[in-house]
Amino acid sequence: MEKEITIYDIAKLLNLSPATVSRALNDHPAINSNTKSVIAAKAKEMGYRSNTFASNLRRQRTDTIGVIVPRLNSHFMSTVLAGMEKVVNKSSYNLIISQSLESVKKEIANAKTMFNSRVDGLLVSVAYDTDNTDHFDAFVKRGIPLLFFDRVLEHKQGTSIIIDNTKAGYEAVSHLIEQGCRRILYITGNLKRNVYADRLKGYRLALLEHGLPYLDELVMVTDLSQEAGIEAARLIQRMDKKPDGLFIANDLCAVSCMSALRKNGFSIPDDIAVVGFNNDPVSVVIEPNLTTIDYPGEKMGEIAAQSLINHLNGSLDIQNTNTIILHSELLIRQSSVKKGAN
Amino acid sequence: MEKEITIYDIAKLLNLSPATVSRALNDHPAINSNTKSVIAAKAKEMGYRSNTFASNLRRQRTDTIGVIVPRLNSHFMSTVLAGMEKVVNKSSYNLIISQSLESVKKEIANAKTMFNSRVDGLLVSVAYDTDNTDHFDAFVKRGIPLLFFDRVLEHKQGTSIIIDNTKAGYEAVSHLIEQGCRRILYITGNLKRNVYADRLKGYRLALLEHGLPYLDELVMVTDLSQEAGIEAARLIQRMDKKPDGLFIANDLCAVSCMSALRKNGFSIPDDIAVVGFNNDPVSVVIEPNLTTIDYPGEKMGEIAAQSLINHLNGSLDIQNTNTIILHSELLIRQSSVKKGAN
Structure with a gap:
């Protein structure tokens, strides 16, 4: 790669002092505008890159x-x-x-x-x-x-x-309970992250309020990818007591899980009702259209x-x-x- | 905002020469490793940001x-x-x-x-x-x-x-012709861009090879957004001679156009066959699944x-x-x- 152009190079070529070049490039009032134009043109021609530190000395901004x-x-x-x-x-x-x-x-x-x-x-x-x-x-x-x-x-x-997120999770799960769901599986991302942990709080609150038990086996931690949705459908297929509702912490994962469940013969929402999260465009492409949380x-x-x-x-x-x-x-x-x- | 920390500030505090500090930060072999550690630690503590120009002088890289x-x-x-x-x-x-x-x-x-x-x-x-x-x-x-x-x-x-893109467009349109389509509408982005212009070339070549006429009215330039797909469905609804095939230059637009057409009573593929572009995941969520070009x-x-x-x-x-x-x-x-x- 070429050597970086400095104000010294520009100064040498124009037979000016480096200080003058530096001041001109920093729009210093002591330098007249003709000189500034000449220096700016030469700097551009030579491919000079303003050293952010120098050129923004006055305002310290890079925008x-x-x-x-x-x-x-x-x-x-x-x-x-x-x-x-x-x-x-x-x-x-x-x-x-x-x-x-x-x-x-x-x-x-x-x-x-x-x-x-x-x-x-x-x-x-x-x-x-x-x-x-x-x-x-x-x-x-x-x-x-x-x-x-x-x-x-x-x-x-x-x-x-x-x-x-707590409120959103609470509303999603309360809705599923109101639709008659009694075994609601929460498919989530890493519970270290506030967004997923808070939705879990909402899930627990909704169960509590409706007198339903909280069961560890009904919380599935995944990476919420499309593949995770397919894998979740496979696990549901194998469960002895199958869930009748799913709350899935993103739509992409929810849609792929729904597709896989339908391929395995489950009817949505009658066998399993599903609520996603985010209101992705794909939520209105899938049939039946996906209930979800509109995320602003x-x-x-x-x-x-x-x-x-x-x-x-x-x-x-x-x-x-x-x-x-x-x-x-x-x-x-x-x-x-x-x-x-x- | 605070003033930028320079090697001069570090040098002053450590009672070293700026040249030593500069060399140490650039991992110069002349500086011993203890000195380097002391200088590096102080630089970090003070929030010194390596001036890319200085610190990468030898290799001129920012990675x-x-x-x-x-x-x-x-x-x-x-x-x-x-x-x-x-x-x-x-x-x-x-x-x-x-x-x-x-x-x-x-x-x-x-x-x-x-x-x-x-x-x-x-x-x-x-x-x-x-x-x-x-x-x-x-x-x-x-x-x-x-x-x-x-x-x-x-x-x-x-x-x-x-x-x-020419070949991809040619294959998409040839396929539609082989399925019996005779009036194929190409919904495209800006024809200034190589990707869309080349697909148009493929469209024209396929028509030519199969003895079908090229009609300007069957090329629709849009921004290929979801909204453009819905708008295209509206325009198709109003056309006197409706197309029997659509070649749409991205899947997102194709899927929204398909959904809108189906809502308007068209049967896909029997009334209108559709080919998209890109192989987006949404192409296998929509029913019927979308024929598309797998884009690597x-x-x-x-x-x-x-x-x-x-x-x-x-x-x-x-x-x-x-x-x-x-x-x-x-x-x-x-x-x-x-x-x-x-």
Whole structure:
């Protein structure tokens, strides 16, 4: 690769002092505008890359916001990012995105890359196995605002943006009980993560309130992939006492489980009623259409990005706002409505 | 925000020369390892961010590869990125990703951000309205390798990785003709983009070979969104001479069009046979299952990333490789197989 062009190279070619070149590139008032134009043109021609430290010395900004997500391959995450883009583009920021692929090791590498890219702020939804926030300490130490969304961790500095997962889980499971279900299987992701643990709380609360027992055997921890949905259908097939209701913590997994169950001869919702989570577009492609929780992904993205930008602009201190909770909604469709129920 | 920590600050605190600190942070052999540890620990404690230029002076690398894509909200793009991650993680690189949201203006901003983040290489699939490669000139000038995938532009430096879209379009449309279709509507994206223009070439070739006329009215340019699929169904409803076959350039749009047509009383495939593109998971959720082209997204991502890394390691010069073409495959399912055909 070529050697990096420096202000010394530009200065030499133009027969100017490095200080003049540096000041001109930083739009210093002491340099006249003709000189600035000449220097800027030469810098561009030579492929000079502004050293972020130098060129942003006055305002210390790169106009870049970093986002770290567990995975990009979900409709939910697409809608979150769409909401973020909407807000940051309006404010002339640019997003750079990286995925942890559910691994804390890669999340640490991503955090380092984002730090060295000198992002002005960081938005994070944590990986499957993230235990602590140590790898974000460098940001806090440098005063770079940090905001968690959806999958959040306890941390002293910064805001978390979530939905009320306990309430959503409670509503999903209460609905299934009202449809006559008595053995409801909860298919979940890692219970370390707030989103899945809180939905479990909601599941337990709904059972408790309706006088149904909580059974460990009716909680199945998976990675919520399509393959996990097929595997869950296989396990259900083998169960002695089969469930009559499923609450599955994402739609992709729910849809593949439903398809597999139907192939195995189960009738949905009559044999087994199903409720998913997220309101992915696929939930209205599957027959019968899937009852699900409408997750306000775009809104979550917008509010996360706007909170960060407001902090950067000095109009909100996210250190003083702990948690923002957004509304979600149970959408009842055919996959869970049993004939004659209610 | 706090002032950036420099090697001068570290040097002052440790009572060492800035040159020693710089050398230590760059792992210079002249500095002993104890000194290096002390300096590294202090740098970490103070929140020092390695100035990429300084710390990578010897090898000029950030171990970061930039990716610019039109949109992240597609299964196809997820699989491409999965392939890229697989390869770059193995080689200890990290991806940073940005989306152009189909706008050349944002693509230009993204390119600038990637340049200033000092990516070691750049992988690009261009936006809806990108006309030229001027905004990537800075990379070429600095010897930063640039590689286009899927949606590519003619450019002198660098490699393009594509599938044979003409062949794929030809096979899709030939199949529909063999099923008895005589009026085949092609629902496409912007014909400026190679992927859609080449599929149109395949469409025309298939008609020509089977002695069917090419009619402008049977080519519908849309943004291939779900909404476009519903709108296409509405337009088909209103056509005097209705099509008996649809070739739709992505599955998401095809599935929503199929659903809308069925709601309007059309029978798939008997009234209208449908072929999509990409082999999205949704293609086997919709009933009847969608005939589609299996697009090797993960393979494309792997080969794009591997080619770039091989170039960075000096084992392949992508300037000498113009185009890499990957295999795609027609997957015939129920949405296109008419009773009694063949």
